[in-house]
Amino acid sequence: xxxxxxxxxxxxxxxxxxxxxxxxxxxxxxxxxxxxxxxxxxxxxxxxxxxxxxxxxxxxxxxxxxxxxxxxxxxxxxxxxxxxxxxxxxxxxxxxxxxxxxxxxxxxxxxxxxxxxxxxxxxxxxxxxxxxxxxxxxxxxxxxxxxxxxxxxxxxxxxxxxxxxxxxxxxxxxxxxxxxxxxxxxxxxxxxxxxxxxxxxxxxxxxxxxxxxxxxxxxxxxxxxxxxxxxxxxxxxxxxxxxxxxxxxxxxxxxxxxxxxxxxxxxxxxxxxxxxxxxxxxxxxxxxx
Numbered sequence: 229x230x231x232x233x234x235x236x237x238x239x240x241x242x243x244x245x246x247x248x249x250x251x252x253x254x255x256x257x258x259x260x261x262x263x264x265x266x267x268x269x270x271x272x273x274x275x276x277x278x279x280x281x282x283x284x285x286x287x288x289x290x291x292x293x294x295x296x297x298x299x300x301x302x303x304x305x306x307x308x309x310x311x312x313x314x315x316x317x318x319x320x321x322x323x324x325x326x327x328x329x330x331x332x333x334x335x336x337x338x339x340x341x342x343x344x345x346x347x348x349x350x351x352x353x354x355x356x357x358x359x360x361x362x363x364x365x366x367x368x369x370x371x372x373x374x375x376x377x378x379x380x381x382x383x384x385x386x387x388x389x390x391x392x393x394x395x396x397x398x399x400x401x402x403x404x405x406x407x408x409x410x411x412x413x414x415x416x417x418x419x420x421x422x423x424x425x426x427x428x429x430x431x432x433x434x435x436x437x438x439x440x441x442x443x444x445x446x447x448x449x450x451x452x453x454x455x456x457x458x459x460x461x462x463x464x465x466x467x468x469x470x471x472x473x474x475x476x477x478x479x480x481x482x483x484x485x486x487x488x489x490x491x492x493x494x495x496x497x498x499x500x501x502x503x504x505x506x507x508x509x510x511x512x513x514x515x516x517x
Contacts, residue, residue, distance in 0.1 A: 232502065235495040239488060246484035252317060253477035260410065260470040267407050267463040274456050281423070281453060284446050294443065296389070296450040299422035300398045305342050307365065307397040308332060309388065309420060311404040311461045312352030313469045314371040319476035321405060321413055321468055322351040328415035329403045330359060344397065348384060349465070365396070375466065381459035388458075389451060392421050404461040405468040410475055413468035420457055423450050 230238075310329045312322050329352070333343045344365035347353050357364060368384045370376040388400060400421040405413040 230494075230498075232495065232498055235491060235498060239491045239495065242484050242488050242491065246481055246488065249477045249480040249484060253474055253481060256470045256474035256477060260467065260474055263463070263467040263470050264407065267460075267467040270456075270460050270463050274460050277449070277453055277456055281446070281449060284449070294446050294450055295393065296421065296454070297423050297446060300395070302398045303341070305344070305397045305399070306336050307344050307346055307388075307391070307400040307421075309346045309348065309384075309400055309402045309458075310352050310356065311402070311458075311465050312347070312349030313465060314350045315469070316351060317476060318469050318472040319479075321472040322349075323355070324413075324415050325403060325405055326352050326355045328417060329356060332401065332403065332417055333360060333363070346388065346400075348462075366391075370462075376462045378455070378459050381462055382455050384458050385451065385455040388421060389454060397421075402457060402461055404465050407464050407467040407471060410471035413472055418457070420454060423453055 308329055310325065312325055316322075329345070333345070336343050343360070344363050345356055345360060345367075346365055347356065347367035348370060350369075350371050353364075353367070366387070368380070368387065370380055373380060391397060392400065399419065401417050402420040403415065403417050406416045407413055
């Protein structure tokens with residue numbers, strides 16, 4: 229049985245941990261509002277850009293279609309762009325993203341495809357490297373930036389487009405966590421390159437003439453679409469990180485409180501037992517006199 233001094237030390241240690249988790253929870257709650265607003269504000273632009281591309285893609289086909297839209301004509305080599313956080317203490321967020329990435333990789337390998345990983349964020353590197361050490365094809369370090377934004381998304385997109393144009397892969401998939409709420413962040417996989425032609429083109433019946441031609445506009449919009457998707461993934465993962473961190477730290481704070489209560493009861497019982505033992509010894513000694 230632990231001594232009274234040891235129990236007192238454990239109680240003080242858990243109380244110190246509880247203060248840290250409570251502070252972390254409050255910081256995450258404060259940052260979540262801004263991150264959630266940024267993620268939600270980016271969604272309408274991405275949706276509208278997809279609608280414009282749907283209209284343009286329906287007018288371009290065959291050899292006139294840009295390579296980012298038409299693809300290489302093969303789907304043998306796949307690149308999985310996995311977006312994780314740079315910090316921990318956010319529950320199972322990163323492990324869920326890694327689990328989704330591994331599932332996609334194993335499914336593609338089972339179908340006879342070759343797979344490479346492009347890793348964004350520090351927390352997903354080690355678990356993916358354990359199972360797919362030879363398939364890490366590169367990555368982008370966002371740990372040196374406080375809040376990764378469009379500049380980082382543009383750099384990532386430029387590197388991916390350059391790899392695609394050099395023939396490094398045929399299809400790229402973007403894997404990240406979509407922010408739903410502080411309690412739910414769902415792993416999501418979507419095709420990034422070649423840009424999938426949206427099936428929901430506008431059917432208003434209006435005849436739209438583009439100036440310059442559709443091919444020229446697509447040449448400009450397709451890279452922007454890739455950048456927008458990556459930027460949206462960075463915003464979604466930032467909001468997901470704060471939401472998951474707030475929830476995890478709230479659970480840790482409550483668990484610490486429960487542990488403190490249990491240790492306090494144990495401490496009081498041990499203390500009472502020690503007092504009772506001393507009283508018995510005093511009474512026995514007095515009777516002996």
